[in-house]
Amino acid sequence: MEKRRIRMASLIVLxxxxxxCVVIGVMYQRDIQAARARIASGSEIAQTACxxxxxxxxxxxxxxxxxxxxxxGFDQGLDFGLPLTRLGFRVxxxxxxxxxxxxxxxxxxxxxxxxxxxxxxxxLHIERAAVVGMxxxxxxxxQFAIQFPQRTSALVLVVPGAYYPxxxxxxxxxxxxxxxxxxxxxxxxxxxxxxxxRFAPATMTRLVLATNPALxxxxxxxxxxxxxxxxxxxxxxxxxxxxxxxxxxxxxxxxRYPLEKISxxxxxxxxEDDGYDTYNAARYTVSQIPGARFxxxxxxxxxxxxxTDEVLNAITGFLREHP
Numbered sequence: 001m002e003k004r005r006i007r008m009a010s011l012i013v014l015x016x017x018x019x020x021c022v023v024i025g026v027m028y029q030r031d032i033q034a035a036r037a038r039i040a041s042g043s044e045i046a047q048t049a050c051x052x053x054x055x056x057x058x059x060x061x062x063x064x065x066x067x068x069x070x071x072x073g074f075d076q077g078l079d080f081g082l083p084l085t086r087l088g089f090r091v092x093x094x095x096x097x098x099x100x101x102x103x104x105x106x107x108x109x110x111x112x113x114x115x116x117x118x119x120x121x122x123x124l125h126i127e128r129a130a131v132v133g134m135x136x137x138x139x140x141x142x143q144f145a146i147q148f149p150q151r152t153s154a155l156v157l158v159v160p161g162a163y164y165p166x167x168x169x170x171x172x173x174x175x176x177x178x179x180x181x182x183x184x185x186x187x188x189x190x191x192x193x194x195x196x197x198r199f200a201p202a203t204m205t206r207l208v209l210a211t212n213p214a215l216x217x218x219x220x221x222x223x224x225x226x227x228x229x230x231x232x233x234x235x236x237x238x239x240x241x242x243x244x245x246x247x248x249x250x251x252x253x254x255x256r257y258p259l260e261k262i263s264x265x266x267x268x269x270x271x272e273d274d275g276y277d278t279y280n281a282a283r284y285t286v287s288q289i290p291g292a293r294f295x296x297x298x299x300x301x302x303x304x305x306x307x308t309d310e311v312l313n314a315i316t317g318f319l320r321e322h323p
Contacts, residue, residue, distance in 0.1 A: 211301025
């Protein structure tokens with residue numbers, strides 16, 4: 001009798017586990033198919049002198065090249081740039097080397113990526129644009145301003161991945177530990193990444209988005225939705241994997257750029273509690289660029305939670321000041 005009860009209990013547990021697996025499988029398939037459908041439309045391929053580049057544009061007005069961060073693509077740039085389109089700017093957002101439908105060339109350094117930015121503008125017949133570099137999009141944005149000063153009307157660096165002195169080894173490289181973590185674990189499977197953001201969102205917010213989950217918990221509903229959107233839109237991760245792999249190499253081998261050569265008006269924005277330590281990187285970068293401005297917040301993390309309106313006002317005001 002006792003053995004029968006144990007067997008029955010085991011069968012019940014097994015049934016529950018199997019049911020849970022089925023439910024999780026259905027949820028995953030629903031979400032990953034929606035994510036794949038989302039990136040399958042809304043972009044085009046420009047055949048440029050630097051090779052094929054995936055891009056999308058939105059809005060009308062002064063052109064703004066939005067350079068996405070790690071885990072991004074044209075979609076991340078559009079997500080960030082959407083408010084700018086409502087305020088009279090034309091946003092151009094590309095998928096950088098190795099992300100989505102932009103292939104990874106043999107030479108994929110920030111210098112080469114900056115040249116590709118110029119090639120895309122050439123293909124779109126845009127002579128001059130403002131550049132907004134987000135996070136790991138910082139290196140190529142800086143290089144663009146260095147290499148193409150006449151084509152850079154303004155440079156905005158938002159929580160920029162950039163070199164700064166004072167730390168040994170790769171400790172001064174923004175996001176290097178997270179890049180390695182992603183490379184060795186989550187980048188191996190869309191399912192693993194999906195499960196992490198679905199069942200441990202706070203952990204992923206802290207680890208991948210470098211933002212204190214407690215800040216998000218007390219933020220407005222609108223900002224909470226924005227954070228969730230950033231997490232969700234890293235999916236599917238598999239077509240971003242090559243770009244992220246290259247990103248890890250780039251971010252762990254940054255050197256000081258000749259920032260004093262940048263002549264474009266420059267604005268950098270960051271928060272002291274950014275888990276990627278972009279605050280020190282932004283401050284150092286600004287200190288080396290003649291006339292550059294810095295906007296810093298004591299809190300907000302990598303996503304600048306709690307400062308959405310301030311950041312948007314700072315960027316739009318700066319871009320209007322320097323058309």
